Amino acid sequence: MTADIHSPTPPPDVQLHPLSRRMMHWINALAIIVMIGSGWRIYNYYPALPINFGFPNYLTLGGDFTLTEALNDEDGLANALAWHFGAMWVLVINFLAFVIVGFASGHFRRDFLPIGPRAFLSDLWAALRFKLDHSLGEYNAVQKVLYWGVLGVILLTILSGLSIWKPAQLKELTWLFGGYEFARVVHFFGMAAIVGFLFVHVALTILVPKTLVAMIFGRVPGASHAPKGDTK
Amino acid sequence: MTRPIVEPTPLVSQIERRLFLRQTLSVGALALLTGCDISDQDGVQKVLHAMSRWNDRAQAFLFRRQALAPTFAESDVVHNFRYNAFYPAADAPQLSAADFRLQLSGLIADKRPWTVEQIQALPQESQITRHVCVEGWSMIGKWAGPRLGEFLRRVGADLTAKYVGFQCADGYSGSIDMASALHPQTIMAVKFADETLPAKFGYPFKVRIPTKLGYKNPKWVTTIFVTNRMPGGFWEDRGYNWFGGS
Numbered sequence: 001m002t003a004d005i006h007s008p009t010p011p012p013d014v015q016l017h018p019l020s021r022r023m024m025h026w027i028n029a030l031a032i033i034v035m036i037g038s039g040w041r042i043y044n045y046y047p048a049l050p051i052n053f054g055f056p057n058y059l060t061l062g063g064d065f066t067l068t069e070a071l072n073d074e075d076g077l078a079n080a081l082a083w084h085f086g087a088m089w090v091l092v093i094n095f096l097a098f099v100i101v102g103f104a105s106g107h108f109r110r111d112f113l114p115i116g117p118r119a120f121l122s123d124l125w126a127a128l129r130f131k132l133d134h135s136l137g138e139y140n141a142v143q144k145v146l147y148w149g150v151l152g153v154i155l156l157t158i159l160s161g162l163s164i165w166k167p168a169q170l171k172e173l174t175w176l177f178g179g180y181e182f183a184r185v186v187h188f189f190g191m192a193a194i195v196g197f198l199f200v201h202v203a204l205t206i207l208v209p210k211t212l213v214a215m216i217f218g219r220v221p222g223a224s225h226a227p228k229g230d231t232k
Numbered sequence: 233m234t235r236p237i238v239e240p241t242p243l244v245s246q247i248e249r250r251l252f253l254r255q256t257l258s259v260g261a262l263a264l265l266t267g268c269d270i271s272d273q274d275g276v277q278k279v280l281h282a283m284s285r286w287n288d289r290a291q292a293f294l295f296r297r298q299a300l301a302p303t304f305a306e307s308d309v310v311h312n313f314r315y316n317a318f319y320p321a322a323d324a325p326q327l328s329a330a331d332f333r334l335q336l337s338g339l340i341a342d343k344r345p346w347t348v349e350q351i352q353a354l355p356q357e358s359q360i361t362r363h364v365c366v367e368g369w370s371m372i373g374k375w376a377g378p379r380l381g382e383f384l385r386r387v388g389a390d391l392t393a394k395y396v397g398f399q400c401a402d403g404y405s406g407s408i409d410m411a412s413a414l415h416p417q418t419i420m421a422v423k424f425a426d427e428t429l430p431a432k433f434g435y436p437f438k439v440r441i442p443t444k445l446g447y448k449n450p451k452w453v454t455t456i457f458v459t460n461r462m463p464g465g466f467w468e469d470r471g472y473n474w475f476g477g478s
Contacts (some may be wrong), residue, residue: 046368063271078471079271086283168301168443168478171292180362180370193467
């Protein structure tokens, strides 16, 4: 690198995420958190899995039980359902917009493709040894696979959710998911995969805080290199 | 004297590790803050209520008037069907055919009350369908009884009205949209598993609607009324979605 550190002009900012993408990212984040929190409480009322497992109530969304009982004469499920079926619209509309814009703008093609199997394996090996470079604006093969994966899992979770919501009106969809009871299991594991993604996603953000700056402000002051995507 | 070349300690990674720990703590604190659940605040309740009304409209739009809810084989029928109400089975109403009269009110031309025998004498429709509870459990059962739509036509109900409401012997109440009331699978179930409907499942009849969630299937119905004014219902007044379609 030949940049003169005494140069009076600072290196140019790097534009990483346009405003539309940042907005959709944070709307999605909020909707997903509401869906997970309320979904955990709904799950607790009648677990889809045949094991003795429930989510701690303090991690669920739906209000205080005593207060709900006093105010609404109801034991705490109604709020969770109202959150779930309210945030559902935000999640679905925002997700569709994100996917359409992602394909139309070339963001997916430029940044999430291509993924070579060789690159994926070597990046995965590096990632598992915590040796993988995480540079702004450029996605390694593991990231690319994870982003496609989480997009697919969100779609699967939305569709299995619709088939639980409307096993009569959307019975063909419910049938595709192996019936009402099995659709609940698919919906649960879809959630689990999304939570797994969130752990990795947030951990990496903590390791490389600049990515958070980029997702809030769109650009990172003086980032040293231009992202692949924006150099034509 | 020659000394081995010592690589400088990777200070950076140590700092990053410390930073990682500190930032993990901040994220954890943020997560704990969300423990201050905002669900019970007035403004939030208003928004949730508005979204629920929006979902009523969306479900009415999705509702297919002639499409049937999935039906199942005799072998799928659950034999130990669950008793479900807001009180224990021992407190369930025990209605006698001698005393029972189904009252009709609202936008209905012929309001003469009906006896159990009269209801049972109407042409019956049998179905094996899945009962889906809002809590998430579901059970496949077999019900039979006259179609509610046929009954409403027979008594001269205003079929252009918006709502059909129910009042029950146990203080329960509910209401549904007219389109669902006229659906071919919406029946006044007088039979369960080929037997007279047992007291704990709503004798003399329960309104069985396989296109709606369990709480929209009232038992021990004593009054049916037709109205254009939203009647609400027992669980609907406690924050559950009114349309409750499945």
